[in-house]
Amino acid sequence: MKIGFRTIKTAIGIALSIAIAKWLGLEFYTSAGIITILCIKTTKKQSYQTAWELFFGSLVGLGISAIVFEWIGYHTWTLTILLLLLIPMSVYLKISDGIVTSTVVILHLFILKKVNIDVIVNEILLLVLGVGMGILLNIYMPSLEKELRAYQRKIESNFKTILREFAAYLYEPERYWDGKEILETAQWLMEAKELAILDMENQDGPTARYFYHYFEMRERQFEILERIAPIVSALDRSCEQGEMIARFLENLADAVHPGNTAHLYLEELEKLREDLRNSLLPQTREEFETRAALFHFINEMRRYLIIKRNLLRDWEELINKKEKSVFAQLRWIRK
Structure with a gap:
């Protein structure tokens, strides 16, 4: 067994993004680490593409869930409706990598049972922090x-x-x-x-x-x-x-x-x-x-x-x- 450069970056990135999110007082601050690990890929090109899909997909999930939850209510079966809407839409928009993070956003709203400006800002900051950390760590890639x-x-x-x-x-x-x-x-x-x-x-x-x-x-x-x-x-x-x-x-x-x-x-x-x-x-x-x-x-x-x-x-x-x-x-x- 050996620890590669990507493994080291991932471990550091998760710790940093979670620490910063906690320092900023964000709710569900550990989600920043999840987003970071999803953004760190083998190549810069893959990382940038994934980062875009995660960010845009999560915003789509945030918008849809805010409307559906406020309209139908915060019920368990509402999650089924949201996923039935979100997954085909993500595939159609070619942002499939964003399905995981958008699901995380939906679950955050479901747990909080509310949608307001503070909740939206919290989710966007988590996205910016997690995606930004992933991109930052992938700026340097060793030459082969x-x-x-x-x-x-x-x-x-x-x-x-x-x-x-x-x-x-x-x-x-x-x-x-x-x-x-x-x-x-x-x-x-x-x-x-x-x-x-x-x-x-x-x-x-x-x-x-x-x-x-x-x-x-x-x-x-x-x-x-x-x-x-x-x-x-x-x-x-x-x-x-x-x-x-x-x-x-x-x-x-x-x-x-x-x-x-x-x-x-x-x-x-x-x-x-x-x-x-x-x-x-x-x-x-x-x-x-x-x-x-x-x-x-x-x-x-x-x-x-x-x-x-x-x-x-x-x-x-x-x-x-x-x-x-x-x-x-x-x-x-x-x-």
């Missing part, structure tokens, strides 16, 4: 860059292993490989993208967005690696291009990193394509199938490289535009 870089290293290491195993098969078809890196990479890519989304919702900076697009790029490349596995296994070791393909895969494995060197390997692939076009036509069915597999392999690897080239090129252009924009603003300020 360290964890994202760890995923990046692990995934790139597996990419290298997969490419080298493909090359090794072309040299030695009897070689055994359990393929565990393929299963690991699929799992890590899913986890890394989810983590990157959390970081984007917390930080909303270029680094967080970069990692999301980076893992999305690797996911698309991984799909290609899965597709070329049967192609590589179909290549005959005796074909003269087999060794060239193996060397290409080994070189490509050495170049698996965050940098942009895709253009170099695109040129090498184009040379391989030209060599195939200029070679003698296949004479047998086996030679024809091998030639088709080679062209298929080249086309898939070309897609593999273009995916990375386009992502990094677009990212570099975006960064350059932002830098130029900042530079232009600085020049304008100096003027």
